[in-house]
Amino acid sequence: MSGRDPGDAHRSATPLELLYDLTLVVAFSIAGSQFAHSLAADHVWSGLLAFLFCMFAIIWAWMTYAWFASAYDTDDWGFRIATLVQMLGVTILALGIGDLFAGFDEGVLDNDVIVVGYVIMRLSMISLWLRAARDDPEHRSVLLGYVKVIGAAQLGWIVTAFVPLPMPALIVLMAALYATEVGGSAFLESREGRLPIHAHHIAERFGLLAIITFGEVVLGTTTAVEAVTTEAGWTAEAGVLAFSGITMVVGMWWVYFSIPYGEILSRRRDLGVRWAYAHLAIYSAIAAVGAGLHAVAYYLEHHSELGAIGSTLTVAIPLCAYVIAVYMLFHLLLPGRDPLHVWLIVGTVACIALAVVLALTGASIAWPVLVLTVAPWISVVGYEVHGDGHIRRALERL
Numbered sequence: 005m006s007g008r009d010p011g012d013a014h015r016s017a018t019p020l021e022l023l024y025d026l027t028l029v030v031a032f033s034i035a036g037s038q039f040a041h042s043l044a045a046d047h048v049w050s051g052l053l054a055f056l057f058c059m060f061a062i063i064w065a066w067m068t069y070a071w072f073a074s075a076y077d078t079d080d081w082g083f084r085i086a087t088l089v090q091m092l093g094v095t096i097l098a099l100g101i102g103d104l105f106a107g108f109d110e111g112v113l114d115n116d117v118i119v120v121g122y123v124i125m126r127l128s129m130i131s132l133w134l135r136a137a138r139d140d141p142e143h144r145s146v147l148l149g150y151v152k153v154i155g156a157a158q159l160g161w162i163v164t165a166f167v168p169l170p171m172p173a174l175i176v177l178m179a180a181l182y183a184t185e186v187g188g189s190a191f192l193e194s195r196e197g198r199l200p201i202h203a204h205h206i207a208e209r210f211g212l213l214a215i216i217t218f219g220e221v222v223l224g225t226t227t228a229v230e231a232v233t234t235e236a237g238w239t240a241e242a243g244v245l246a247f248s249g250i251t252m253v254v255g256m257w258w259v260y261f262s263i264p265y266g267e268i269l270s271r272r273r274d275l276g277v278r279w280a281y282a283h284l285a286i287y288s289a290i291a292a293v294g295a296g297l298h299a300v301a302y303y304l305e306h307h308s309e310l311g312a313i314g315s316t317l318t319v320a321i322p323l324c325a326y327v328i329a330v331y332m333l334f335h336l337l338l339p340g341r342d343p344l345h346v347w348l349i350v351g352t353v354a355c356i357a358l359a360v361v362l363a364l365t366g367a368s369i370a371w372p373v374l375v376l377t378v379a380p381w382i383s384v385v386g387y388e389v390h391g392d393g394h395i396r397r398a399l400e401r402l
Contacts, residue, residue, distance in 0.1 A: 006139045010200045018077065018079060021209065028066060029219065039292070041105070043314075055288075058101055060284065061121075067283070070209045076199075087128075095121070100118035101118065103117055119165035120165070122158075122161060130155055147199075149192040150188075153189070157185050186281070203266050206276070208266070211261065214283075218257055218290060221293050225252075231302075248370070248376070256290065258384045259387070265279065285325070293319060293323050342390075352380070358375050
């Protein structure tokens with residue numbers, strides 16, 4: 005395990021990596037469903053906190069594995085067993101999501117099952133870091149740094165789950181743990197030396213997880229349409245919802261994959277950490293859009309404490325967050341500023357605001373959702389008309 009060649013031609017995701025990703029499908033689905041249930045019960049803030057807690061645990065542990073595998077995947081029996089342990093950890097983590105949401109609704113942190121699953125995943129990574137440190141003296145310092153920093157963080161997470169602490173102390177400890185997990189990795193990559201990540205491979209891996217997360221939007225659409233057809237059969241409202249949800253997810257997909265991440269990272273490896281970290285917001289926003297559509301389904305079934313306005317906002321807010329996060333990532337990666345981006349962002353926000361105004365007027369919720377569908381397509385049109393040339397010129401300046 006001495007490190008893969010970052011310049012390997014035709015490097016792509018392996019069948020083992022794709023198998024591992026299937027466990028995240030389940031975790032995202034459970035987290036999205038629980039968040040939708042919290043929204044429908046009008047437990048918006050507690051549900052949001054629980055959802056973000058889950059998203060960090062799922063995404064961060066996956067990102068660490070994907071980052072390591074891009075540099076050191078030997079696909080031998082040791083690596084495969086370590087991946088098996090990762091998959092077991094994800095499954096256990098997913099089984100604890102329901103308890104976490106219930107605990108947040110009651111004002112307590114019931115995270116013991118999630119922490120067990122998360123720590124199992126991290127212990128698997130520690131074994132891989134140690135193995136790579138033995139075989140790759142050039143990067144030994146950064147690899148052993150991961151072992152020390154992330155290993156210490158796991159002790160802290162165990163304390164949050166199994167040691168009763170007053171809430172102020174718990175909040176301080178968790179803030180320190182998040183800073184250690186995120187800040188420690190950034191520090192090690194910037195000061196100790198970057199791992200031999202394959203730019204196009206890691207871009208493909210992150211793109212594949214984005215597609216998995218987009219599946220949450222498809223699930224939310226299907227649930228909403230099913231709610232309408234169960235109540236009244238196939239109506240114009242059901243057709244609008246089906247069209248809107250699928251068209252919305254294709255627009256979001258189009259926006260994300262408009263940026264040639266692999267090309268950018270191959271030219272500027274120093275941008276890799278900020279690019280990876282931005283995906284914490286992007287993946288969470290995508291999954292939240294799916295949860296919002298699921299919350300719309302609860303409203304249509306008359307099982308929601310939220311009205312039409314609140315139900316519309318459950319989709320509008322994460323959709324707006326997603327578009328802004330993608331534009332922020334674009335500006336982090338590519339030099340130069342395009343004034344057109346300002347107009348595209350303004351147009352997107354105005355479109356989302358129009359959907360909320362429609363809900364305020366008492367229109368059927370299918371129509372605000374239809375207007376929200378247009379929001380990502382504003383950026384799609386901007387890219388196809390002008391953005392591709394802008395990206396090519398920016399790539400030449402890298």
